Amino acid sequence: MNEHDSERIGGLLMADGMTPTESVEDARIVVLNTCAIRENADNRLYGNLGHLKPLKARNPDLRIVVAGCLAQKDQGEIQRRAPWVDVVIGTHALPNLLDLLRLAEEEGPVMDVREYTEIFPSALPAARTDAFRAWVSIAVGCDNACTFCIVPFVRGAQRSRPIGDILAEIQGLVRAGVVEVTLLGQNVNTYGRDLTVPGSSRRPRFAQLLREVNEVDGLRRIRFTSPHPHDFTPDVIDAMASSEAVCEHIHFPLQSGSDRVLKAMQRSYRRERYLDWLTRIREAIPGIAVSTDIIVGFPGETAEDFADTLEVVERARFDGAYTFQYSPRPGTRAASMDEQLPKEVVQERFERLVALQSAITAAANRAQVGRTFEVLVEGGGKRRGSTQARTRTNRIVHLRQELPPGTFVEARITDAGVHHLIGETVSTPATVAV
Ligand code: 5AD
Ligand code: SF4
Numbered sequence: 001m002n003e004h005d006s007e008r009i010g011g012l013l014m015a016d017g018m019t020p021t022e023s024v025e026d027a028r029i030v031v032l033n034t035c036a037i038r039e040n041a042d043n044r045l046y047g048n049l050g051h052l053k054p055l056k057a058r059n060p061d062l063r064i065v066v067a068g069c070l071a072q073k074d075q076g077e078i079q080r081r082a083p084w085v086d087v088v089i090g091t092h093a094l095p096n097l098l099d100l101l102r103l104a105e106e107e108g109p110v111m112d113v114r115e116y117t118e119i120f121p122s123a124l125p126a127a128r129t130d131a132f133r134a135w136v137s138i139a140v141g142c143d144n145a146c147t148f149c150i151v152p153f154v155r156g157a158q159r160s161r162p163i164g165d166i167l168a169e170i171q172g173l174v175r176a177g178v179v180e181v182t183l184l185g186q187n188v189n190t191y192g193r194d195l196t197v198p199g200s201s202r203r204p205r206f207a208q209l210l211r212e213v214n215e216v217d218g219l220r221r222i223r224f225t226s227p228h229p230h231d232f233t234p235d236v237i238d239a240m241a242s243s244e245a246v247c248e249h250i251h252f253p254l255q256s257g258s259d260r261v262l263k264a265m266q267r268s269y270r271r272e273r274y275l276d277w278l279t280r281i282r283e284a285i286p287g288i289a290v291s292t293d294i295i296v297g298f299p300g301e302t303a304e305d306f307a308d309t310l311e312v313v314e315r316a317r318f319d320g321a322y323t324f325q326y327s328p329r330p331g332t333r334a335a336s337m338d339e340q341l342p343k344e345v346v347q348e349r350f351e352r353l354v355a356l357q358s359a360i361t362a363a364a365n366r367a368q369v370g371r372t373f374e375v376l377v378e379g380g381g382k383r384r385g386s387t388q389a390r391t392r393t394n395r396i397v398h399l400r401q402e403l404p405p406g407t408f409v410e411a412r413i414t415d416a417g418v419h420h421l422i423g424e425t426v427s428t429p430a431t432v433a434v
Contacts, residue, residue, distance in 0.1 A: 138166055205233075249394040
């Protein structure tokens with residue numbers, strides 16, 4: 001979500017005639033787009049602002065903008081601590097960026113941390129990194145209250161975007177050469193809960209959105225992130241299974257394998273129910289890859305709770321997992337819970353979890369060797385003469401050949417590691433998307 005906002009910030013500035021620069025010394029405008037979900041976003045922000053201070057002293061024309069979740073959270077605090085910041089712009093105010101910059105030119109430092117999103121970020125111009133794939137925002141904000149999470153504080157209540165707007169954006173993207181979209185929402189399963197279908201009392205549902213996006217001619221791959229195990233419904237599995245363009249991959253955040261910890265996190269599903277969903281998803285969509293998010297060291301997590309997480313990880317056989325050490329976010333319920341765990345305990349558990357999951361990921365990757373997949377070329381690999389591509393199951397494949405980004409090829413997998421597969425093409429590029 002944060003990266004998608006950065007594309008919009010870049011897009012707005014470029015639409016206003018600015019061009020990107022590699023060097024901060026050459027910049028006329030510097031934007032720090034902050035993400036506060038984990039770690040010390042605040043320390044990093046104030047550190048970076050410290051580095052920018054002498055630059056601003058040398059070049060009074062430099063404009064410094066702080067955007068994103070930390071801007072929303074810290075508000076006036078930012079300009080109190082760093083008076084050389086020209087614009088503080090919260091998560092809901094992106095469409096006003098150019099006006100705020102102009103106002104700052106005339107009147108000095110300004111701030112817009114309004115509490116309500118009027119225009120979806122995706123409706124703004126974007127400086128997309130790739131011409132062939134795009135993020136599309138389907139809802140912003142979150143109505144849940146997971147006790148570790150800062151998102152509801154900085155992104156507000158859920159607001160869904162009407163299906164017609166989403167489809168119009170995707171159709172435009174496809175006309176411009178996009179072949180893959182990733183639908184973005186904090187909790188895609190509750191998409192539409194805050195909307196009505198004009199002329200009826202029905203509400204649009206995520207499964208329906210998936211089916212309609214699947215109908216967009218020329219769109220080859222649909223991904224989405226993230227569903228919430230609590231709000232997951234069988235109609236989403238049906239829509240995934242019957243929509244050709246929806247990729248065989250689901251990111252399904254577990255967070256913890258201990259029922260006690262899930263309860264303390266206010267995640268209202270339990271481990272068996274989670275595992276049951278996995279079985280149903282895998283039965284309906286053979287070969288689907290499942291990835292997850294897991295937090296280690298939530299306040300009060302005991303050795304037994306952690307053992308429960310390891311056990312669920314063994315049983316779930318995730319194809320990949322993002323593992324995080326719990327990070328107290330100021331203002332969240334969990335941050336003020338007793339029994340914050342010592343760093344060493346969290347670190348040791350974290351390393352055990354990473355080792356276990358790496359072994360499972362490596363085994364899942366080895367099982368792909370000898371098989372052939374359609375892969376989408378993303379760009380140059382690390383070495384000259386190599387290319388990075390991706391399977392529908394979201395596995396990275398390195399090819400020893402240079403191919404244009406946006407191309408689909410068939411690749412046979414010859415080798416596998418933890419983080420990627422190695423393959424050779426068995427077909428010439430079929431579709432050039434860009
Ligand atoms: N500490 C650690 N990880 C967190 N996440 C969210 N908040 C925290 C936190 N306070 C993780 C969750 C979420 C992912 C995007 O970030 O696993 O799914
Ligand atoms: Fe945060 Fe929970 Fe909402 Fe996800 S569902 S954004 S973890 S509050």
